Amino acid sequence: MINLQPYQNPTYFVLLAVALLPLAIGLLYGKRFKVYEMIVSFAFLLLTFGGVKLNEGLALLGYVIFETLLVCGYHAYRKKQNSGYVFVLAVVLAIAPLLIFKLTPFVTGKPSILGFLGISYLTFKVVGTVMETRDGMIKELKWYHVLHFLLFFPTISSGPIDRYRRFRKDYEKVPSREKYLELLGKGVWNIFLGFFYKFILAYAFGTLILPVVSKYALGHGGISWWLVAYMYVYAMDLFFDFAGYSLFAVGISYIMGVETPVNFNKPFISKNIKEFWNRWHMSLSFWFRDYIYMRFVFFIMKNKLMKNRVHIASVGYLLLFLIMGFWHGLTWYYIVYGLYHACAIILCDAWLRFKKKHKDKLPHNKFTECLAIFVTFNVVCFSFLIFSGFLDTLFFAK
Structure with a gap:
């Protein structure tokens, strides 16, 4: 099984371009091919979590089943009752897999089998959905909509963290041709800017410069100008690497006709x-x-x-x-x-x-x-x- 980390391998982008072309053509003509999009999403999740990351894939599968049942169960309960204790229990249960993932290495010294790429972002989505359900903001909720929201593949590994109501409203409304052309232009621009951030600037700061300043800072020991240099170089690497990933996720979402919120603004x-x-x-x-x-x-x-x-x-x-x-x-x-x-x-x-x-x-x-x-x-x-x-x-x- 091929294993491709999202937005890291050129092959990933080639496959992505081929897979998204029918979706883009459909949206240009006012059609959203939901079944085809579901197949594409499943295929890219399989590429990400297949092969050597099969354990992560199984953890993801178990996680989304558990969280989907939890969200739907709490929504059904909330239609009839509104106990604060049940709400707190639902939030605790929603966070529990992430807590286990975070605490297991600290307690046992070994990584948790519950871990997979993007578990934090999915947990934020689930907790937000539970809280908005408690507030009465989510009136209708279907299990397959929850699954789609959680497994929307462009944002699963690096965010941004979307919200259920915003996502569903966006997805159900097919944009006009003029609006979609605008989204398409923004999406392509974000992807190219992401390439510049991730593969040029982040590479320069993180791969070429950071090891050098790190070596000299460690060699000098204590507080030095090399430590100051490390601080600035690391900050630039952190920003351009993370912002690059976010630009890819937002850009792909736009091409799919979903206006995922931006993550960085200068x-x-x-x-x-x-x-x-x-x-x-x-x-x-x-x-x-x-x-x-x-x-x-x-x-x-x-x-x-x-x-x-x-x-x-x-x-x-x-x-x-x-x-x-x-x-x-x-x-x-x-x-x-x-x-x-x-x-x-x-x-x-x-x-x-x-x-x-x-x-x-x-x-x-x-x-x-x-x-x-x-x-x-x-x-x-x-x-x-x-x-x-x-x-x-x-x-x-x-």
């Missing part, structure tokens, strides 16, 4: 850390904002556990980014990365309040905007240095 021109999180990995940051932060704040205010809105927001940020840190992994640098961003946003909030109060006394011009971008960029790059785990290797590895 994050390195952000003027503060809050703006950065509105531009970086947007589908993830918005997911955490809507399903964790906002619900936490609402719960605190509804139950009057705290009165000061500033304190509520600060505690919410700490919870939010701690969860994000633990989600990345159970190592100190991921947790510190989360705390770092929580503290950065709390300080940013304080600065924005001060700035608003004293706006007539503080200068605002091109220089101050450039300075804000420069400071934010370096704050972010240092967080990526923490995230990389390189400091652990540099200072603590034996």
Whole structure:
């Protein structure tokens, strides 16, 4: 069985182009070939999880069956009743496979058999669907629609994280020829830009430059200019690699007539850390904002556990980014990365309040905007240095 990682092998793109051509022609003429698309999706999932990754394929199969039954079961329950305890149980069960996957290596020292490419993104989709069902936002839900939503192959490995209602509304409405031509143009542009990001810039920073600066930083030991160079190079590699994958996923989705939300919007021109999180990995940051932060704040205010809105927001940020840190992994640098961003946003909030109060006394011009971008960029790059785990290797590895 051939095994192809999504968006890494030229053969993958050739097969993808051939497979998508009939879909594109159909959409140009106002037809969505749903059965053919299902066959294409199954074929590419088989290419991704077949062969040496058969165990991952079986884990994916078991996972989607379990989560689909869970979502449909909770939806059927929600039509008649609305117990908070049942809702919490549904969310816990939805997260359970991801928790097992994350905790197993930490506890046993061996990888979990439940792991497969994209398990985190699928879990976010499931939890979001359960929460929107609880809120009464999802009125109708069919098991095969849930399966299609979860197994939409362009986004299964690298996101972006879509939402059930948006996806279904988009998919059921075949775009006009004019609209589809616009989508097709954007899709092709995203794919070419993804090639530039992933196979040129990410290759240059990650494959050619990063090993060199890493070697010299380790050779020098401690804090050095080589460590500073590593920080910037790693940040660029991380961005262009991940943004490249996201561009591929969005571009393929557009060609298939689905407007999957974008994931990055020029994050390195952000003027503060809050703006950065509105531009970086947007589908993830918005997911955490809507399903964790906002619900936490609402719960605190509804139950009057705290009165000061500033304190509520600060505690919410700490919870939010701690969860994000633990989600990345159970190592100190991921947790510190989360705390770092929580503290950065709390300080940013304080600065924005001060700035608003004293706006007539503080200068605002091109220089101050450039300075804000420069400071934010370096704050972010240092967080990526923490995230990389390189400091652990540099200072603590034996």
